[in-house]
Structures are given as C-alpha cells and as structure tokens.
Amino acid sequence: MDTFYVFAKSLLIGLSIAAPVGPIGLLTIQRSLQLGPRAGLATGLGAAAADAAYGAVGAFGVAWLISALSAARLPLALFGGAFLLWMAWQLLRAPVAQTTAKPVGAPAPLWRHFASTFVLTLSNPATIFSFIAIFGAMAGAGQVAAPWTMVSGVFIGSALWWLALSSGVGRLRGRFDARWQRRVNLFSAAVLAGFALWQLVHIQEFF
Numbered sequence: 001m002d003t004f005y006v007f008a009k010s011l012l013i014g015l016s017i018a019a020p021v022g023p024i025g026l027l028t029i030q031r032s033l034q035l036g037p038r039a040g041l042a043t044g045l046g047a048a049a050a051d052a053a054y055g056a057v058g059a060f061g062v063a064w065l066i067s068a069l070s071a072a073r074l075p076l077a078l079f080g081g082a083f084l085l086w087m088a089w090q091l092l093r094a095p096v097a098q099t100t101a102k103p104v105g106a107p108a109p110l111w112r113h114f115a116s117t118f119v120l121t122l123s124n125p126a127t128i129f130s131f132i133a134i135f136g137a138m139a140g141a142g143q144v145a146a147p148w149t150m151v152s153g154v155f156i157g158s159a160l161w162w163l164a165l166s167s168g169v170g171r172l173r174g175r176f177d178a179r180w181q182r183r184v185n186l187f188s189a190a191v192l193a194g195f196a197l198w199q200l201v202h203i204q205e206f207f
Helices: 003-018 023-035 037-060 063-071 073-093 110-122 125-143 147-171 178-201
Strands: none
Touching: 003 037, 003 125, 003 147, 023 037, 023 073, 023 110, 023 147, 023 178, 037 110, 037 125, 037 147, 063 073, 073 110, 073 125, 073 178
C-alpha cells in the first residue's frame, strides 16, 4: 500500500475525529478566548496525542492491550464522566479578567492544559474502540506495513484542526470583555456537565 495514501487517509481520519465539537473542542475554544491561542493549542494537542496513542494500539494490533482496554471500559467511562464534572466545576469557579489583554492571575503552565485533555480523551471509551476498529480494518486491508505512518497521520490531522481552531478563536479574543468571558465559562461548564451526565447515565452501554 502506497505510504502517501496511507498517510493521507490517516490524516483525514484524525481530522474528522477532531473536528466535531465536543468537550475537547469546547475547552479549546474557552481556553483560547480566556488564556490565549497557546493555551488553546496545548489543550487540543493533548487530545491529538491521546488519539495517536489509541491509533497506535489499533495500528500495531496489541492484542493484550486491546483486551485490557475492553475489560476496563466501565471504570474508564466512570472516570471520564467524573473528570468532566470536575472540569465543569473548575470552569464555574474560574475568575475572568477585566480585559483580554492578559490572562487573569498566574497562568497555568501549558503542560497542564495538555495533560487535562490527554487524560480526558484517554478515558473516553468511544475514542478507544473507534480507533481500534478503524485501524484494525485498515491493517486488515493490507496497510499494516505502515503503522507509524498511520499513527503520525492521525496526530498531524488532529493537530492541524486544533491549530486552526485555537488560532481562529484567539483572533476574536479582544472582542470579548469580562462579561462575555463569564458567559462563555458558564455555557462551557453547562455543556461539559451535560456530556458527563449523559456518559454516566448511559454507563450500562459499556458493560
């Protein structure tokens, strides 16, 4: 299978999985508006790294790890739902700046933004089995010879989306005063809590 074809296909997979607006997209938008595009990009890259990690599991067909992840889908779903609720609570408590020229208070290091979405994405059972199924099918179609090409394509595709989103939203940052920042925080917290409750209510689907 042509390496460029495999890479392009994997890049589109990474882009298509990252693009729909969900908890990660919402956090990227919120942090880009309140903390700047670098914080937003770090947020998105955490999810991209987790996508690549699960892509590697599917691409390399690590049977024991796939089995372990399958067995752990219920605790992962519980942890992911609880983590989303915690992040929603943090957004409710987050102070906002009176001006968007500088973030309020001492900014959190970028690695924390990265780590939060890396953990959140890793704890999403839907992400786990989507990548295992997609990459398992690609491997079965004769593309197994290029697993690293597949993984790098997914990461770059996802990263490109987060770069575009954080940069685009960051350009609008100066138009949002403290009142609008607070509204964005409240809306984001409500949606994150909604995602968390949906995941916890449908927990039986992960048995």
